[in-house]
Amino acid sequence: MARAWSAHILRNGNAGRRMRSITVTGRWDAESRTWWTDGDDVPGLCCQGRTFEELADAVFALAPDLLVANGAAHEGERVEIVLTAEQRRTVEAAVA
16 A cells, blocks of 8 residues: 655745645454554554544554654654544445
8 A cells, every 4th residue: 555645835934844744544443343553654553442532542642753763754854644534334236
C-alpha cells in the first residue's frame, strides 16, 4: 500500500512554509470489535483501541516518536497526521 503523504501551505504567520501531511487509516475489525491500524502510514505504528477515540489517542501519542525513530521525519519537523476511519462490509445486491 502506498503511503498517503501530501504537503499543505501553513497559514497564520507561517506563509509559504510547507508542512507534510500523513494520512493514517483506522480500520474496524468486527471479529475483535476493535479499531486498528498498522505500519503502512507511519513506519512501526501498529495499535488498536476499543473505540475510535482510543485508537486516535494511541496514534497521536506514538506517531511522533516513530516518525523520528524510523527516519520518516526529522526532530522538530511539523507533520500533520490525519486519522481517517474505514469500515468494509460485503453486501448482497437486492433482488428486484
